[in-house]
Amino acid sequence: MPSIFTKIINGEIPCYKIAEDADNFAFLDINPNAKGHTLCVPKKEVDRLLDLDEEAYLKLMAFSRKVGQAIEAVVPCERVGMSVIGLEVPHVHVHLIPLQSMKNATFQYKESLTPKEFEKVAEQISGALK
Template sequence: MSPAYDPDNIFAKILRGEIPAAKVYEDAETLAFLDVMPQAQGHTLVIPKSPSRGLLDAEPAALAPLMATVQRVARAVKDAFAADGVTILQYNEPAGGQTVFHLHVHVIPRHEGVALTRHAGGMADGARLEADAERIRAALTAA
C-alpha cells in the first residue's frame, strides 16, 4: 500500500497559489504549467486539481479530464515549439521514478535527433519559462 497523499507537496502548494508557476492552461479540474527542470524547451506538467499521490490511487473520475487536458496541451506544445513529436510520461512511486507525489503527466516536445536533457539538470530561468508559457498559451488560443 502506498503512503497517504501529502497535502504539502509542491504541486498542492502550486494549486493553492503558495508557490508561483508558469501556467499554460487551467480549467475546473486540471492545471498545466511548465516544469522548472525541463528536459526540453516547453516541457509541461499536467495535474489534476483533486488530490491523489499518483495514478494508482487516483479517483477514476479524475482521469478522463486529466487525459483530455494532456491531449489538448500536447497539441499546443507540439505546435508552439514546431516539434516533430511529443513524449508523454507518467511515473508512480519512487521505484517507478516518481519524485513529486501528486499525480502528474509530463508533456515534452521532441525534435528528431535531439536528446532530452537530464531532469535534475538545474532550474530553468523564470523569464524563459514565462516566455515559453506564453508561446503555449498562444497555441492553445489558436487551436
C-alpha cells in the same frame, strides 16, 4: 501536508502557468528536459495515477492532450512525448516533453532557461490553447 504541486495550484508557490480547468492545472517544469516541458496535474491531490477514479483519469488525459497539442503548435519538435512516472512528487503528474530525440525523454539531460524564456514559452503555449 500538501504536495508542492498543491501549493503551486493554490498560488502559494509561483509557477509558469499554462492552463487550468475545473479539475486540472498545467505549468512549465522548472527543471525541463527540453524547452516547453510541461506538467499536467489534477487539482485533487492523489499520489498514484491508477488511484484516480476513471472520470478524473479521463479528464486528466483529455486535458493533457489539449496542452500537448498546444505545445506541438508552438515549440519546434519532432513530437511531444508523455511520461507518467510519479516517484518525484506524491501527486499525479503527466510530463509533456517536446522531443527532438530519445535524449529528451531520459530525464538525464536538462535544459536551462532564463525567467524571460520561461515566461515567453508559457505565454506561447497558453496562447495556442485559446
